[in-house]
Amino acid sequence: MSISIEQVNKRFGNFVALDNVNLAIKTGELTALLGPSGSGKTTLLRIIAGLEQADSGIIRFNNEDITGQHVSERGVGFVFQHYALFKHMTVSENVAYGLTVKPKKFRPSKAEIAKKVNNLLELVQLGWTADRYPSQLSGGQRQRIALARALAVEPKMLLLxxxxxxxxxxxxxxxxxxxxxxxxxxxxxSVFVTHDQEEALEVADRIVVMNKGRIEQDGTPEQVYDNPANPFVYEFLGNVNLFHARVKQGQSSIGDLQVPSPEYTNSEEQDGLAYVRPHEIDVFNLPQPDAIKVKLDLVTIVGPAVRLEVLAESDQQLIHIEQPKEQFKQLNLKQGDTAWILPRYTKVFLGEGI
Amino acid sequence: MSSLAQTQPALAAASLPKATAEPAWVKWTLVTVALTFLTLFLVLPLSVVLYGAFELGVKVWWDAITEPDALAAIRLTLFVLVIVVPLNAIFGIAIAWAIAKFEFKGKTLLISIIDMPFAISPVVVGLIFVILFGSQGWLGPWLSAHDIKIVFAVPGIIIVILFGTLPFVARELIPLMQQQGKEEEEASLTLGASGWKTFWYVTLPNIKWGLIYGVVLCNARAMGEFGAVAIVSGRIRGETNTMPLHIEVLYNEYMFTAAFAVSSLLTGLALVTIVIKSWVEYKDERRHKTA
Known part of the structure; x- marks a missing residue:
């Protein structure tokens, strides 16, 4: 079932939750709505489900306008953050619920329901919990039961x-x-909402990055991570270092360092911000041409990785660096030492950034 | 290492009470004060009621409560309960639902207004309805023109008791429903259940114990309501006297044994109410423990 969201707006009092959102989701895709809290991602999901009514705009399932259809008729499976299992029912009663409340005409027989519940509990690997109550299960188990319950009615889509x-x-x-x-x-x-970029990158076929009620970028995890459309997406999808840059005719200068910026070949000289991810910086124990001279201010070993906080000698700017532990060990550097760094990959955005 | 782990908690347990507990005399003084108070103001009066009721034997007690006026009072009280308690339960659920699950203007005002019946003196409540519905009142001429009797009749009694017991169920349910939120209802709706089925299978089971508790309290108060009823009922013997009013009539006529006999019945009902209330509390507590 494809989903199409056309010019959807939603306000809560003065707060703009969704600002003219357009989005198309293809059949069979697993899409992540990713954004900070207040970005409108949950509101958008609830509008798709019919738990919230948009102020204006159209929602279509398979090109059919369902904007005014009641939530109980949309045939969506919805999974809540806090599970929302029925406390007073056993696990199997929970999973069977969507089938037992069907009007008599469409309701499967008791035996069919029992069989289906068993199959679903096997699918979520929790067959042994059938006669327990939700309060007797762990959080992870409860969420799998919630998923089984949502799948029982064979929903056209799954919203999480x-x-x-x-x-x-x-x-x-x-x-x-x-x-x-x-x-x-x-x-x-399936569409799931998350504020955890790692979760979105790992699970989704497609990521929709949202901020302040608008969609910032929409693409595969690789596209979004490797080619962020704007500074917000860059910052949201992982840690980042910011440097002031001067951009002129396809070249950006960050201090003494020159990096090519082919996307700005025609521009006049202007201010920009250079974005460098902590793991895309090389560290050297000897001077290198163009490299920035720094002092190792803090060295932290986090499992297999080393996190460095270094201060640039020229302007005392704090720069975060991440390296595999083995690689750092070979440099034979320790806290307080002087080192030279070079960004491997830099992305420059014009203007003062965000 | 293992012997250390075993001895340490024992040491801690032995030394802890000294640091945190009050001296023994504080505890025993408080317990004595509480027990004396309970004996003086609860157990003693209750015993007096029972003693007074059965002083002249069971036969006299039985005659006193099967006397026609007494029977009429009992019947009227039960009749009022049958009408008032379900109405209050429905109203309580409706208002708790509105407050817990919807956002609307005037919600805070509604929450504070709901406690009004507790704050207003019952006598004033009685007067309000006499002024509204009495023959000299605002709606009096219209009512008498249509031959409807409210004041000095059963409808008046029902109205003032309804008013006086209004908050019980709602007050019990509002915090409960607010705490439960609406996620389970939303889950039910997304699974295809209608609003009515959602209420029946999800909401009602979740508020069951709170509802029963509220109903029991409402019931207790409705049986015993005196002040407001005394004013609107007109105290017509055998017609508009509820049990508390009947007791007062008997008492004023120096029929102490009869007064105590009917009192014992009312007290008995109250005791049953308390037992049900404790049972509900116990069940509710157990449910919370497993939850």
Whole structure:
């Protein structure tokens, strides 16, 4: 089922939650709506589900206008951040709910429902919990049950609102890999909301980056990460260092360092901001041409990686660097030493940035 | 290492109470004060009621409560309960639902207004309705023209008791429903359930214990309501006397045994109410523990 969102606006009082949003989601895709809190991503998801009404604009499923259709008739599966399992029902009653509340005409027989519930519980690998109550399960288990419950009615699409947001880091990582595999198995059109860029990059076929009620960029994880459309996307998709740059005729100068900026060949000389990711900086223990001379202010070893905070000698600017531990060890440098750094990859945006 | 781990908690347990507990005399003084107070103001009066009721034997007690006027009072009280309690339950659910699940203007005002019946003296409540519906009142001429009797009749009694017990169910449910939020209802809707089915299968089971608790309290108050009823009922024996009014009539006529007999019945009902209330609290607590 494809989803098409056309010129959707939504306000809560004076707060603009969605500002003229247009988006098309293809059948079978797993799409991530990624953005900081207040960016409108959850509102957009709830409008697709019918839990919220847009002030203006049109929502289409498979080209059919369903803007005015009630949530109970849209046939969407919705998974909530805090699971929203029915506390007073057992796990199997929860999963069966969507089938048991169907009007008599469309309701499967008791045996069929029981069979389906069993299959779904097997699918989420929780068959043994059938007679338990949600309160007896862990957070990760509850969320898998919530997913099974949503799938029971064979929804046309699956909408997940920060599905792993309430779980601890390890369960989170497991569950998102599991969701990815599940999606590869059942191929239902899915949209999930997250503020965690790593989660979006790992799980999604496609990432829609949102900010202040608008869509900033829309593309595959690789496109969005490697070619951020603007400074916001760049900053949101991982840590970043900012440098002042002067841009002139396809060249940017950052201090003494010259980097090519072919996208600005025609521009007059103007201010820009250069973005460099911490892991895209090389560190040397001997002087290099054009390299920036720095002092190692702080060296932190985080598992297999080393995080460096260095101060540029010229203007005392703080620069973050990340390196594999082995690579750093070979340099034989320690905290307080002098070193030289060179950005491997730089992205320059004109203006004062964000 | 293992022996250390075993001895340390024991040491801590032995030394802890000294640091945190009050001296024993504080504890025992407080317990004594509480028990004396309870005995003086609860147990003693209750015993007096029962003693007074059965002083002249069970036969006299039985005669006193099966006397026609007493029976009429009991019947009227039960009739009022049957009307008032369900109405209040429905109203309570409706207003709690509105407050917990919707955003609208005047919500804070509504929440504060809902406690009004508790704040206003019952006598004033009675007077308000006499002024509204009495023959000299605002709506009096219209009502008598249509041959509708409210004041000094059963409808008046029902109205003032309804007013007086209005907040019980709502007050119980509002915090409960606010805390539960609306996610479970939303989940139910996305699964294709209609609004009515969602209410029946999801909302109602979630508020069940709070609702029962509110109903029990409402019931207790409705049985015992005196001041407002005394004013609007007109105290017509055998017709508009509820049990509390009947007791007062008997007492004023120096029929102490009969007064105590009917009182014992009312007290008995109150005790049953308290037992139900405790049971509900117990069940609710257990549910929270497993949750």
């Amino acid at each position: 609102d920060e599905p792993f947001g309430a779980l601890d880091a390890k369960v989170r990582a497991e569950l998102r890999r599991w969701l990815r595999r599940l999606h590869d198995e059942i191929h239902v059109t």
